[in-house]
Amino acid sequence: MSDFWFEFVEITQTIGDGLFFGATYALIGIGFTLIFGAMGKLNMTYAAASLAGAYAGLAAFAFVDAPAPVVFLISALASGVLGFVAYLTCFRFIPINNHLAALMASIGGLFFIDEMVVHATDGSPLTFPALFDDVMFDVGPYGVRGDLLFVLAMCVAGTLALLYVLYRTRLGLATRAVSQQDVAAQLCGIDVHRTNATTFVLAGLLGGIAGAMTASAVGVLSPLITVPLTVKGLIVTVIGGLGSIPGAIAAGLLVGGFENFFLYFRGVNERDMYVLLLLFIFLVFRPQGIFGSGADRD
Amino acid sequence: MSKFKLATIVTALAVAASILALGQPAAAADRTVKIAGWGAKSGPLRSFGVNSEAVLKAAVKSINDSGGVKLGDGTMAKMEFTYYDSACNADQAISVVRKVESQTEALIGIGPTCSGAAAAMYGIFQKKVDDAADTGLQFPILTDTAIRPGLAKKSQWTFRNVPNEITMYDEMFKWLRGRYPDVKTIYGGTETDQAHSRITFAAVIVPMAKKHGFEWVGGGIKEVTGKVAGGMKQVLEVSKSSNWLLADTSFSVQARAFKRSGADMMIVSSHPFTTCGMLKEMRRQRIKPKVLVGLTSSSSAETLKGCGAAAEGMYIPTGFAPITEAAAKVAAAAEANGGAADLHSAAAWENAHIIKQVVEATGVMAKPDTLKADRRKVRDGLEALAKVDGLMGEIGRVQDEGESIKPYVFVQGQSNAWKVVHDPR
Numbered sequence: 062m063s064d065f066w067f068e069f070v071e072i073t074q075t076i077g078d079g080l081f082f083g084a085t086y087a088l089i090g091i092g093f094t095l096i097f098g099a100m101g102k103l104n105m106t107y108a109a110a111s112l113a114g115a116y117a118g119l120a121a122f123a124f125v126d127a128p129a130p131v132v133f134l135i136s137a138l139a140s141g142v143l144g145f146v147a148y149l150t151c152f153r154f155i156p157i158n159n160h161l162a163a164l165m166a167s168i169g170g171l172f173f174i175d176e177m178v179v180h181a182t183d184g185s186p187l188t189f190p191a192l193f194d195d196v197m198f199d200v201g202p203y204g205v206r207g208d209l210l211f212v213l214a215m216c217v218a219g220t221l222a223l224l225y226v227l228y229r230t231r232l233g234l235a236t237r238a239v240s241q242q243d244v245a246a247q248l249c250g251i252d253v254h255r256t257n258a259t260t261f262v263l264a265g266l267l268g269g270i271a272g273a274m275t276a277s278a279v280g281v282l283s284p285l286i287t288v289p290l291t292v293k294g295l296i297v298t299v300i301g302g303l304g305s306i307p308g309a310i311a312a313g314l315l316v317g318g319f320e321n322f323f324l325y326f327r328g329v330n331e332r333d334m335y336v337l338l339l340l341f342i343f344l345v346f347r348p349q350g351i352f353g354s355g356a357d358r359d
Numbered sequence: 360m361s362k363f364k365l366a367t368i369v370t371a372l373a374v375a376a377s378i379l380a381l382g383q384p385a386a387a388a389d390r391t392v393k394i395a396g397w398g399a400k401s402g403p404l405r406s407f408g409v410n411s412e413a414v415l416k417a418a419v420k421s422i423n424d425s426g427g428v429k430l431g432d433g434t435m436a437k438m439e440f441t442y443y444d445s446a447c448n449a450d451q452a453i454s455v456v457r458k459v460e461s462q463t464e465a466l467i468g469i470g471p472t473c474s475g476a477a478a479a480m481y482g483i484f485q486k487k488v489d490d491a492a493d494t495g496l497q498f499p500i501l502t503d504t505a506i507r508p509g510l511a512k513k514s515q516w517t518f519r520n521v522p523n524e525i526t527m528y529d530e531m532f533k534w535l536r537g538r539y540p541d542v543k544t545i546y547g548g549t550e551t552d553q554a555h556s557r558i559t560f561a562a563v564i565v566p567m568a569k570k571h572g573f574e575w576v577g578g579g580i581k582e583v584t585g586k587v588a589g590g591m592k593q594v595l596e597v598s599k600s601s602n603w604l605l606a607d608t609s610f611s612v613q614a615r616a617f618k619r620s621g622a623d624m625m626i627v628s629s630h631p632f633t634t635c636g637m638l639k640e641m642r643r644q645r646i647k648p649k650v651l652v653g654l655t656s657s658s659s660a661e662t663l664k665g666c667g668a669a670a671e672g673m674y675i676p677t678g679f680a681p682i683t684e685a686a687a688k689v690a691a692a693a694e695a696n697g698g699a700a701d702l703h704s705a706a707a708w709e710n711a712h713i714i715k716q717v718v719e720a721t722g723v724m725a726k727p728d729t730l731k732a733d734r735r736k737v738r739d740g741l742e743a744l745a746k747v748d749g750l751m752g753e754i755g756r757v758q759d760e761g762e763s764i765k766p767y768v769f770v771q772g773q774s775n776a777w778k779v780v781h782d783p784r
Contacts (some may be wrong), residue, residue: 071615078611085608176401184405186632186665197643206611206643275608280639281665283632285403285606317609324612328599330551 070202075325076318081209083317084216085278088271089290090297090309091219092264098304099240099260102163106147106170107268108291112284113174114140114269115189115276116182122190129190137269143174144265148258157243175287186283189276212274216313219267220306226263236260240304296336300343302353311351315339392428392438392718392725394419395465396707397455398472398504399447403606403632406661406699407472407504411707412442413698414689415469418711421692428715431722438715445471449479456480460498464730466723467499467737469710472703474507474555477519484514488738497731499738501713503706506655507555508563508587511761518741518761520706520713520754522678524655525587527767528563531676532571534769534781535624535650542649545573547626548601548613549654550633556654560628561594562587564652568624577601577620603633610640617646624650627673631657635666642669650674658770658777659701667775678765679705679751680779686750709749717741752784 089108096104118136121127127135151166196207227233235256238246243253275290276282297316301308316336323335343350396415398408419438422428427435441463445452452471459465471477485495495514502511502519511519535542545568549560569575570585578597583590595602601616614637617625625648627637634657651673653662658675679702681690686700689708693700700708717740718725723733742761747754755764766784770777 071619074615075612078609082609082611179401179403179405183409184399184403185661186635188635188665188667194639194643204644279608279636280669281632281635283403283665285632286608289606289608321609321612325600329602329604329607330599333604 072322072325074203075321077203077205078209079318079321080314081206081213081317082278082321083314084209084213084310085271085275085313086290086293086297086316087216087310087313088212088219088267088274089294090301090313091216091223091306092268092271093294093298094301094304094306094309095223095264095267096260097298098306099236100152100257101240102152102160103167103295104147104151104261104264105164105167105291106143106151106174107264108272108294109171109174109178109287110143110147110265111140111268111272112276112282112287112290113143113178113272114138114265115272115282116178118269118273119187119189119276119282123187129192132190133270133273136273137266140269140272141262141265144261144263144268145258147265148261152257152261153254171287171291175284178287179284182284184284186281186285189273189280189282191280192277194277194280206278208278212278215270215274216310219270220310223263223267223306232256232259296340300340300350302350305350305352308350308352315351390430390434390436390725392430392436392714392723393463393465394438394440394711394714395443395459395463395468395470396440397443397445397452397459397468397470400442400444402446402448404447404473406659407447407703408442408444410693410698410701410704411470411472411504413693413696414700414704414707415440415442415711416696417689417692418708422711422715429719431724436725438711440469440711441465443470445473445476447471447473447476449476452476452480453483456483456496456498456500460496464727466718466725466730466733467501467714469501469503469707471502472504474505474510475553477502477505477510478507478513478554481510481513481517484516486514488515497734499734499741501710501741503710504703505555506703507558509760509762512759515742515761516738520710520763520765522655522676522702522765522767523762524559524563524676525567526764527655527676527678528559528567529570530767530783531652531674531769532568532573534783535652535674536571536573539624539650542623543574544576544620544622545569545624545626546575546577546598546601546617546620546622547628547652548598548603548617548637549595549628550605550607550630551595551602552604553630555656556629557595558591559654560626561591564626564628564654565594566590568626568652573624576622577616603629603637605630605633607633608636610637611644613637614640614644614646617641617648618644622648624648624652626652627657628654629657630654631659631661631665634662635669638666638669638673655702659703660699663772663775663777667772670772671774673772674769674780675771675777676767676769677702677777678767680768680770680777682768682779682782683751689750705750709747709754713741713744713747716747717744 114136117139118132193207198205297312301312400408653675658677681687690700721736721740752766769781771780
């Protein structure tokens with residue numbers, strides 16, 4: 062293999078790996094964007110609750126040797142419950158127009174959940190059951206991780222399911238109505254709080270799967286990743302367009318690829334600088350994100 | 360007698376009785392040897408503090424069970440400890456040490472558990488004893504866990520009982536050289552946002568490997584010699600795409616850099632979480648080096664919990680293994696207290712016993728009015744120590760640097776456990 066060809070394969074493989082790993086960022090971004098789309102607020106507890114859900118799944122694995130699908134199911138259910146608790150504690154009783162209070166409450170919730178996990182595990186990294194960990198597809202000179210392909214497939218499936226719920230069910234209709242005009246929705250007989258709570262639970266269920274997927278892709282679960290995953294999720298949400306689910310997927314993949322590209326060429330110490338530069342460029346030149354509507358941003 | 364007078368007398372008697380009642384236990388409590396411990400008990404590195412506290416608790420109990428500590432006037436006093444949370448955070452470690460020094464009767468502090476916090480905290484101490492112009496803290500510290508090389512010499516009040524990584528890696532690469540004569544080349548990576556991992560990798564591990572004839576591949580670092588810290592920046596520069604951060608979750612680029620190097624020996628210089636992430640990715644990419652070397656901090660139960668199978672075959676030098684009767688006893692006691700004894704936390708046991716030895720040797724009185732003098736005696740006693748008994752054998756002291764020379768062994772990951780494969784003691 063010539064040097065040029067070798068280098069070409071290396072670079073494209075690097076970007077490809079990043080795109081696939083970006084699927085985990087996309088899954089987190091979808092949850093952020095779903096709640097923002099419904100309430101116009103950021104739920105900062107989201108990534109922490111997703112990982113806490115994954116810990117619950119891991120407990121099932123550790124104590125009763127539950128198979129991987131059950132681990133994922135328990136992760137989703139636990140995260141759904143945490144989503145409901147986060148709604149009750151950080152949003153339900155805070156005046157709807159007080160965005161800062163809700164934001165600060167959810168930041169508090171983020172650290173509270175994280176610290177609970179730290180105390181339960183002493184911060185130790187724990188092996189998470191991997192799905193298709195040993196599956197590696199060799200495509201010519203390239204290798205594609207089977208587990209990341211599965212994460213990407215779950216991302217797409219999750220998006221389709223969410224789009225179905227949002228546009229083909231009464232709950233989706235209510236969610237969209239509340240997100241557009243909550244007072245008018247209430248006058249039409251929609252229970253705003255129940256709709257919002259259901260959205261949080263829905264996002265939580267997806268978050269639990271996202272947390273379990275991320276832990277499965279890394280192979281290890283640790284409270285160390287909560288804050289970085291929250292930051293990545295927020296970046297993905299903004300770049301994708303606040304409230305846009307397809308945007309979150311596109312941005313997740315973009316951020317993953319971008320990260321790896323700059324890791325390869327500039328090293329790990331500069332990598333995040335370029336990702337933040339990408340965020341800055343979007344905020345300045347395309348504040349509505351990739352798929353967000355310009356009219357929605359004021 | 361009027362009711363008012365009676366009430367006044369009764370109140371006065373009650374107050375006097377209360378003062379007497381409070382005063383007597385206080386006087387008894389004054390004759391205890393108080394020590395303060397602190398470390399990360401919250402945050403992602405909580406295991407450091409949990410383990411250190413568990414071992415310290417066991418050590419204090421064993422001292423008290425065997426009669427306590429003999430004070431300067433012959434009184435036998437119990438040892439007491441209070442453990443604070445400094446969260447692996449420099450600001451928090453500094454505020455804890457200030458509080459302990461000014462608001463408690465602790466004779467000495469054991470902490471913090473993290474190198475970064477220790478480096479910052481040591482900076483607020485008086486550098487040279489009796490320097491009237493230096494108003495820094497005058498309170499003795501005997502640190503466990505925080506292992507980054509060369510920290511304690513910052514102040515004459517700060518001492519450490521941690522393994523010497525320079526000696527350990529020097530000896531380990533010498534041993535590996537003999538054991539694997541066909542292994543010629545090395546490559547590796549580290550978590551660059553962790554000072555201990557980064558500095559040990561670039562200033563200790565790579566130079567020591569080169570000193571023993573291993574050749575770095577994957578970029579020119581000709582200037583790096585066996586001299587510690589020689590060419591540290593260059594090591595990090597040439598290996599930049601093979602490095603990662605403490606909370607990274609993706610290691611594909613780094614693992615491919617390892618694979619591309621084709622090195623016989625690979626070095627993963629990081630703490631358990633990313634060590635596991637990196638080792639798992641290496642396994643996915645079917646990277647099988649002839650020899651795998653890890654950072655001292657990864658020779659712990661955390662790594663085994665996270666990736667015992669992936670760590671199979673990894674060599675690490677360590678200052679603790681339950682291979683002596685005393686070490687096995689401490690390991691069991693730590694487990695009973697909800698922690699684990701490892702190369703970091705086991706030192707807390709030794710520290711409590713070192714403090715007992717120093718208190719008895721220097722005639723500490725452990726009274727409130729002798730607190731300042733007692734703290735000074737403890738400091739002087741620590742400085743005067745030439746050697747002490749440790750869990751793995753005799754611990755030597757480097758008096759002018761406040762550091763220890765601890766016995767060590769080399770362990771290897773085997774069947775989800777750290778097995779001692781070489782014992783140079």
